[in-house]
Amino acid sequence: MSSTEAAKSHSDMFNGNKNIPMPLIGLLIAISLMGLYGVFNIMTKGHAASLGTTKTVPWGLLISTYVFFVVSSTGLCLISSMGHVFKIEKYEVIGKRAIVLAILTILCGFGVIATEIGHPIRMAIYNVISPNLFSAIWWMGTLYGIYLMCIIAEFYFLMTHNHKGGYYAGLAGFIAGISAHSNLGAVFGFLEARPFWHGPYLPIYFILSALISGCALVIIIFNVAYKGEANMPAKAKEALLGIAKIFGLLLGIIIFFDIWKVLTSVYGAPPEKYQTVMAMISGPLSVNFWFFEILLGMLIPFCIILATKGRSIKAALVASCSAVVGIFFMRYDLVVAGQLFPMREATAGSRVQGVVEGLAVYTPSASEITIVAGAIVLCAGLYLAAERFLNLTED
Amino acid sequence: MSNKKYAIILDDTLCIDCKACTVACKCENHVPAGFYEYRNWVGEVENKKAVFPNISRKFRPSQCQQCDNPPCVHVCPTRASYQTEDGVVLVDYHKCILCKYCMTACPYDARYENTDIHAIDKCTFCYHRLAEGREPACVETCPPKVRKFVDLMDADGEGNKILQTTQTEVQKPEKGTNPKLFYIK
Ligand code: SF4
Ligand code: SF4
Numbered sequence: 001m002s003s004t005e006a007a008k009s010h011s012d013m014f015n016g017n018k019n020i021p022m023p024l025i026g027l028l029i030a031i032s033l034m035g036l037y038g039v040f041n042i043m044t045k046g047h048a049a050s051l052g053t054t055k056t057v058p059w060g061l062l063i064s065t066y067v068f069f070v071v072s073s074t075g076l077c078l079i080s081s082m083g084h085v086f087k088i089e090k091y092e093v094i095g096k097r098a099i100v101l102a103i104l105t106i107l108c109g110f111g112v113i114a115t116e117i118g119h120p121i122r123m124a125i126y127n128v129i130s131p132n133l134f135s136a137i138w139w140m141g142t143l144y145g146i147y148l149m150c151i152i153a154e155f156y157f158l159m160t161h162n163h164k165g166g167y168y169a170g171l172a173g174f175i176a177g178i179s180a181h182s183n184l185g186a187v188f189g190f191l192e193a194r195p196f197w198h199g200p201y202l203p204i205y206f207i208l209s210a211l212i213s214g215c216a217l218v219i220i221i222f223n224v225a226y227k228g229e230a231n232m233p234a235k236a237k238e239a240l241l242g243i244a245k246i247f248g249l250l251l252g253i254i255i256f257f258d259i260w261k262v263l264t265s266v267y268g269a270p271p272e273k274y275q276t277v278m279a280m281i282s283g284p285l286s287v288n289f290w291f292f293e294i295l296l297g298m299l300i301p302f303c304i305i306l307a308t309k310g311r312s313i314k315a316a317l318v319a320s321c322s323a324v325v326g327i328f329f330m331r332y333d334l335v336v337a338g339q340l341f342p343m344r345e346a347t348a349g350s351r352v353q354g355v356v357e358g359l360a361v362y363t364p365s366a367s368e369i370t371i372v373a374g375a376i377v378l379c380a381g382l383y384l385a386a387e388r389f390l391n392l393t394e395d
Numbered sequence: 396m397s398n399k400k401y402a403i404i405l406d407d408t409l410c411i412d413c414k415a416c417t418v419a420c421k422c423e424n425h426v427p428a429g430f431y432e433y434r435n436w437v438g439e440v441e442n443k444k445a446v447f448p449n450i451s452r453k454f455r456p457s458q459c460q461q462c463d464n465p466p467c468v469h470v471c472p473t474r475a476s477y478q479t480e481d482g483v484v485l486v487d488y489h490k491c492i493l494c495k496y497c498m499t500a501c502p503y504d505a506r507y508e509n510t511d512i513h514a515i516d517k518c519t520f521c522y523h524r525l526a527e528g529r530e531p532a533c534v535e536t537c538p539p540k541v542r543k544f545v546d547l548m549d550a551d552g553e554g555n556k557i558l559q560t561t562q563t564e565v566q567k568p569e570k571g572t573n574p575k576l577f578y579i580k
């Protein structure tokens with residue numbers, strides 16, 4: 001790069017999008033402070049008294065939200081790699097926006113999980129000095145750390161118009177992202193104790209659902225950046241229409257995945273899987289499952305894309321918003337459902353905590369809800385700030 | 396390699412549900428008072444042999460199964476959960492980050508979060524007593540002597556004799572954890 005080009009790239013780096021109103025950014029960041037309520041509770045009263053999790057359901061809303069954030073991050077990274085890693089020219093425009101949101105979502109995910117882990121500082125130390133290479137959580141954490149470094153480098157190279165650097169960092173991020181994310185699936189998939197999670201399904205399913213989240217979020221942020229389709233440059237429109245079609249296809253595939261997951265869990269009533277899936281179909285998780293996961297997360301967006309043949313950006317935006325809400329609940333259902341069947345029968349004297357009619361009960365606490373809502377709003381606020389202060393438009 | 400492999404053999408038909416083992420364990424191991432903070436328990440089980448009018452009740456005392464192939468140890472990211480050479484699964488409290496992965500991995504719901512030490516805790520086979528040649532507290536205290544603490548490496552020992560001459564079962568054998576808590580059938 002010549003010195004004049006370098007000077008140019010640095011001068012336009014902070015040439016942000018003035019359409020984004022400052023008060024909105026301030027408002028979102030102010031609202032996100034509600035998360036401090038939960039953090040304060042945890043710090044003063046401890047985890048056990050602040051979280052809704054129990055001995056029977058040790059992982060709750062904070063874990064599922066962490067999963068939601070990192071699914072989003074990986075998805076954004078994978079989708080954006082179509083442009084500057086796999087060189088499909090039409091998708092190059094999505095690079096910076098997708099990667100900046102990928103960075104913010106994973107940071108918010110890390111923030112949420114830091115409130116859930118009992119000893120986050122101890123974690124940072126012992127992950128390094130006493131690693132267990134057989135632990136999927138160790139791999140997941142380590143690979144996500146590497147992934148974060150890669151996408152930060154990738155973003156820097158994209159911002160400074162260093163295409164070669166962007167390519168290599170993007171490729172590294174792509175590989176680290178796929179590895180980390182399938183490992184996250186393995187965190188659940190390795191657990192022989194939990195038949196609903198156990199097996200190779202989850203690592204594969206996680207990658208698929210990450211791609212769906214990635215498509216939906218790209219469609220949403222482009223609409224936010226340009227305040228709708230009307231002001232969108234032709235290149236951005238073309239990219240979004242392509243993504244909308246991929247989005248529709250992936251939704252079709254995940255519906256297919258889900259149908260077989262449910263059928264194999266019901267057919268012949270395999271122990272534990274059956275009770276778990278029935279908890280989703282007609283038990284305590286049924287509203288989450290039918291309304292949020294199936295209807296908002298899959299059927300509505302799939303039908304919208306199908307009906308418009310992926311040719312309408314407005315329709316794709318509605319489909320994307322619906323899918324993102326649905327996917328949030330999908331994560332929750334996945335994490336909570338896997339723990340509903342207790343590991344011991346809750347008979348008299350067994351002291352199995354919180355089991356009603358054979359299934360464990362978990363209700364998120366106010367602390368958990370405020371942390372999660374705060375983190376989501378903070379992520380939106382930080383994205384708008386990035387949009388406002390950084391030049392995220394690809395020329 | 397250690398020349399010991401500890402196990403407990405239980406004859407739960409003798410159990411009278413007095414819960415002395417749960418009290419002994421709490422006192423011996425400074426387990427916090429909370430109802431859901433415990434290392435062992437006595438759960439009622441369905442007594443298939445009891446048919447009216449010959450009714451009776453059956454109780455099954457239990458604790459960590461001290462799995463020979465322990466999933467809790469495999470999953471622990473910081474090696475806080477580990478297995479000693481003599482096969483006892485322990486937690487190094489200083490290394491536990493409270494990720495609770497071991498709790499989701501244990502097929503027996505044998506672990507709990509100890510709110511005093513802010514770490515995961517579970518039955519240790521009273522490891523501190525073994526060095527002194529004493530039996531675990533729950534074994535020692537039981538009035539009808541439900542539990543027998545044995546060493547499986549002792550070929551002619553009581554443990555192997557019982558296992559060879561009596562029908563026993565372990566809990567959830569299908570999970571492949573190879574528990575070292577044996578129940579006389
Ligand atoms: S019973 Fe649970 S806690 Fe005990 S060794 Fe087995 S898996 Fe670990
Ligand atoms: S909660 Fe503690 S003992 Fe359990 S897996 Fe995590 S670090 Fe290991």
Ligand code: SF4
Nearest residue numbers: 420518520521531533
């Ligand atoms: S062996 Fe010791 S720690 Fe384990 S249940 Fe018995 S008394 Fe408690």
